[in-house]
Amino acid sequence: MIKLKINGQFKTLDVEPRVTLLDALRENLGLTGSKKGCDHGQCGACTVLIDGQRAYSCLTLAVMQEDKEITTIEDLAKGDDLHPVQTAFLKNDGFQCGYCTPGQICASLALLDEVKNGSVSYVTADLNNPPTLASLSETEIKERMSGNLCRCSAYNGIVAAVQQAAGQTPPSPAASIEHSQAG
Amino acid sequence: MKNFAYVRANSVEDAISRTTNDRQAMFIAGGTNLVDRLKVFLDEPSQLVDVSRLEMKQIERTNEGGLKIGALVTNTDLANHIEVRRNYPLLSRAILAGASQQIRNMATVGGNLMQRTRCPYYYDTAFPCNKRQLNTGCPAATGINRIHAILGASESCVAVNPSDMSVAMAALDATVEVQGMQGKREIPLIDFHRLPGNTPDRDTNLEPGELITAVILPPLSFAKSGVYLKLRDRASYAFALVSVATALEVAGEQIKNARVALGGVAHKPWRAMEAEEFLIGKAANNKSNFEQAAEIALKDAKTLAHNGFKVELSKRAIRRALTVSAQGGGIV
Numbered sequence A: 001m002i003k004l005k006i007n008g009q010f011k012t013l014d015v016e017p018r019v020t021l022l023d024a025l026r027e028n029l030g031l032t033g034s035k036k037g038c039d040h041g042q043c044g045a046c047t048v049l050i051d052g053q054r055a056y057s058c059l060t061l062a063v064m065q066e067d068k069e070i071t072t073i074e075d076l077a078k079g080d081d082l083h084p085v086q087t088a089f090l091k092n093d094g095f096q097c098g099y100c101t102p103g104q105i106c107a108s109l110a111l112l113d114e115v116k117n118g119s120v121s122y123v124t125a126d127l128n129n130p131p132t133l134a135s136l137s138e139t140e141i142k143e144r145m146s147g148n149l150c151r152c153s154a155y156n157g158i159v160a161a162v163q164q165a166a167g168q169t170p171p172s173p174a175a176s177i178e179h180s181q182a183g
Numbered sequence B: 001m002k003n004f005a006y007v008r009a010n011s012v013e014d015a016i017s018r019t020t021n022d023r024q025a026m027f028i029a030g031g032t033n034l035v036d037r038l039k040v041f042l043d044e045p046s047q048l049v050d051v052s053r054l055e056m057k058q059i060e061r062t063n064e065g066g067l068k069i070g071a072l073v074t075n076t077d078l079a080n081h082i083e084v085r086r087n088y089p090l091l092s093r094a095i096l097a098g099a100s101q102q103i104r105n106m107a108t109v110g111g112n113l114m115q116r117t118r119c120p121y122y123y124d125t126a127f128p129c130n131k132r133q134l135n136t137g138c139p140a141a142t143g144i145n146r147i148h149a150i151l152g153a154s155e156s157c158v159a160v161n162p163s164d165m166s167v168a169m170a171a172l173d174a175t176v177e178v179q180g181m182q183g184k185r186e187i188p189l190i191d192f193h194r195l196p197g198n199t200p201d202r203d204t205n206l207e208p209g210e211l212i213t214a215v216i217l218p219p220l221s222f223a224k225s226g227v228y229l230k231l232r233d234r235a236s237y238a239f240a241l242v243s244v245a246t247a248l249e250v251a252g253e254q255i256k257n258a259r260v261a262l263g264g265v266a267h268k269p270w271r272a273m274e275a276e277e278f279l280i281g282k283a284a285n286n287k288s289n290f291e292q293a294a295e296i297a298l299k300d301a302k303t304l305a306h307n308g309f310k311v312e313l314s315k316r317a318i319r320r321a322l323t324v325s326a327q328g329g330g331i332v
Helices: A021-028 A084-091 A101-116 A138-144 A155-165 A173-182 B012-021 B034-039 B075-080 B082-087 B089-097 B101-106 B109-114 B165-171 B273-279 B287-297 B309-326
Strands: A002-006 A009-013 A047-050 A053-056 A069-071 B005-008 B026-028 B047-050 B059-061 B067-070 B175-180 B183-188 B211-217 B227-231 B242-251 B254-263
Touching: A047 A101, A053 A101, A053 B101, A084 A101, A084 A155, A101 A138, A101 A155, A101 B101, A138 A155, B012 B026, B012 B047, B012 B175, B012 B211, B026 B034, B059 B082, B067 B082, B075 B082, B075 B089, B075 B101, B075 B109, B082 B089, B089 B165, B089 B227, B089 B242, B109 B165, B109 B211, B165 B242, B165 B254, B227 B309, B242 B309, B254 B273, B254 B287, B254 B309, B273 B287, B287 B309
Parallel strands: A002 A069, B005 B047, B026 B047
Antiparallel strands: A002 A009, A047 A053, A047 A069, B059 B067, B067 B211, B175 B183, B175 B211, B227 B242, B242 B254
16 A cells, blocks of 8 residues: 555555556546656656656656655646636647647646746756746747647647746737748 | 566665665666666566665765765756856756656656667567577667667667766766675776677676766866757757767867767767867867867767768767867857
8 A cells, every 4th residue: 555645635545566656646546637648758748746846657656656745737726716827728729639738737837937946958058047937938948848749739839828827928829820821 | 567566775775785685676766767668578677676765865066176966866956956057067958958857857867877778679579689688689780770879889789878968977077986785886987888799788887786876077177168969850858869078178279178978879978089189289279170080089980771870960060069169168
């Protein structure tokens, strides 16, 4: 028996050591928001937060996560009140089929915290001068979101959603349509 | 995956004695590569010894003015550490070039050193593979080998080491501290990983039971000139086709010291010592010196049916990285 703390609640589970955190969430706890896309850490659909940091739940064993604070997509909305990142995805067409969306949203949420905490990325020009939420560029957002694939390719909407959640003004969907027609 | 026993080690000594006494036992820390390998039956351990809760999460200054990095420091924490960003920017940049934020949050320094090749034939148990089982053959040598080695490969294995972090550490003259039943020992990072030879099943010179406890970086006065350039099939979250770590010490216009290491080209991080020696004493503002250094670094390259492009790609990457290092380093 193992004890996991998921979305603020302790859950006791009877799982073998080989059960991944993702399978424990989905199969044992009925939390099917976290998705199994590739099950190999390549797509990001299983992204959850472990002690506030984003992680692929398919690449870790449930038994290793005892005493950790695990947050899944199910914990973001409070009743019908969506989390601001969820609202931003809705407003900016940040998805089409929606399968990758729980992972995208959890990753976005973590991204915002990382930027607030001054983290750098491969495309940060000056490693001693990390971007702020206000100065976070599209290039930075794309690099920082590269661990989440969207096979509908809603990437422009996802970038716009992150921009809005960061307090920036994303380009309007109409503007991007005009742009694509012009191009 | 096959089931296994799980045990949480309560000390380094406890962890070592468990894997020494049971040769089918394996350590697990971040698990980002091992869990994936377990899923496809590449590893079938009797027990997993979880070392992730042990100490070894510190980054400390050494008496010599370098850094001692605990084996369990996450890739994210190392890349973002203020001293690493300031004094070893090519290491920050190399780590940030690797994997995704999710993986870097989970993966540890020790685990990064222990990750295994992503050769698709190694991963697909429908094929034979000398790395999986000796003397069964290497289908990559005659198969689709676009991503495979151009330096130091053997007839029995043409796989490449996938780590970005190790390439920067090779350029920085890092040392790996390991602990076994006989106590601690230190292995220069460039001798930590092995060339495949006739024993591609062994990636490293770690002995059974030994655990990586730290990586030590010596001080390097010109580390700020460091550059890490990674070339890959997509802009992010992909393994390197070729990567280069460089650093140059330039006084006046003369090169006093040089570091050149390559990734994606060999079974281990590849330090181009001969190219470095060539550069010493040469003019830093003469591009032909960088061209010659690149030629020297690749002169022993041997190509397979599909990876010939890596030779020219490596040369251009070396030239470009050295040019930026000569200008004081930074983003490429």
